[in-house]
Amino acid sequence: MEPAGTTVTTTAAAAYPRKILDYMEGFLVSKTLFTACELGVFDLLASSQHPLSLEEVALGIRASQDGTERLLAACTGLDLLNTQTLDGQVMYSNTEQSSVYLTQSSPVSLTQSIHYSSKTIYLCWHYLTDAVREGSNQYEKAFGVKSEDLFEALYRSEEEMVKFMQLMNSIWNICGRDVVTAFNLSPFTTIYDLGGCSGALAKQCVLAYPECTVTIFDLPKVVKTSREHFVTNDNQRVSFHEGDFFKDALPDADLYILARILHDWTDVRSIELLTKVYRACRPARSPVIQVSIQRPSMSDGFLR
Structure with a gap:
């Protein structure tokens, strides 16, 4: 039997x-x-x-x-x-x-994204079993960095910050225009990109809407790196605002963009941020929320 x-x-x-x-x-x-x-x-x-x-x-x-x-x-x-x-x-x-x-010379190259996936994300997933058992991130095992904050680990050095921003650049170079043109955003001339990182999505936005200006709202060290490596003085309609969108007041704007942001945070923190954006919105204006929806096999939810 x-x-x-x-x-x-x-x-x-x-x-x-x-x-x-x-x-x-x-x-x-x-x-x-x-x-x-x-x-x-x-x-x-x-x-x-x-x-x-x-x-x-x-x-x-x-x-x-x-x-x-x-x-x-x-x-x-x-x-x-x-x-x-x-x-x-x-x-x-x-x-x-x-x-x-897959070639570095291509304007829509994914090589930087692939390098980051190989050297950082793949290593994090190596400890997925431990992450599930413990209910916590595994940065200390993966990188020797003990951190409860996702971005403290991702930005553990300027070199690592640049690599992460290159990842964001390559993603938005592929799909950024599709994101910003999915709806007609031409009525919104003053735009804030919360957590705008390298400015790649902001640049796609000003290309699609010649009348708008986009301000990248991000941490001071991110703004510094973006100015040095990604956004030149030629991009006159893209500017910066240093701050922490959880701790600091949100400046007045017609439109707020949260692109690939909410998936980095718990539901509680995401609701906190969305509530803050809602209260900052001008009358008759609406925030734009673009959440990265991925297949379960590609989700980075266990990174946080």
Whole structure:
């Protein structure tokens, strides 16, 4: 007799567990993409005027031929690379999407986002089991930084702050215009972007609405870094306001934008912030709230 709870239905046993296997091995795909970007495979192929052989790629990225061959084969299987055979030799080149999104020279490159996912987010998820058991973030294990505040950990050094802001830049370069044009925002000329970080969304906003000005409301150290690395003096319709949107009064504006903000905080703190925005709104004006909705497998809720 089988032990209780071990009976397997005929239907379940006969079905191939494709979804479970995909979930189980999904990290292999992520690490293949991360590694190819970190080694500069796509940049090397983009800089070449013709497809490259295995030997040329291995030499260019300073890696072993055996390891490079395996990596290139994986990337080809994931439709990240094209192959063709010339004189009996396999030659590699970027696919169209890899050229657009996986090369650093592209204006809509995702390489900075990929590097951050590999070096920071992936490491946090390594301790997911501990996070669930303890109900707390795992920054001390991941980075040696004990912090109950998400951004104290993310901004633990200027270098890490720049990396995080580059991540935000790459995201808004891809979808920022779609976000700010989802509704007609032309009636709103004075806009505050709360937690505007690198200013990438603010720049998309002033491009879409020539009559508006956008002020980035963020922590003093974030404003300093953004001015030094991301927002130049040429962006005259983008300005800054130093402050903490939980502690400081919100300046008067026609419109408040919260983009990729609420998912970083607990429900209690999110309600606190939304209440504050509501009370600051001018009559007949409304805040815009853009929350990052992601698939459960991609959620960063356990980071906080």
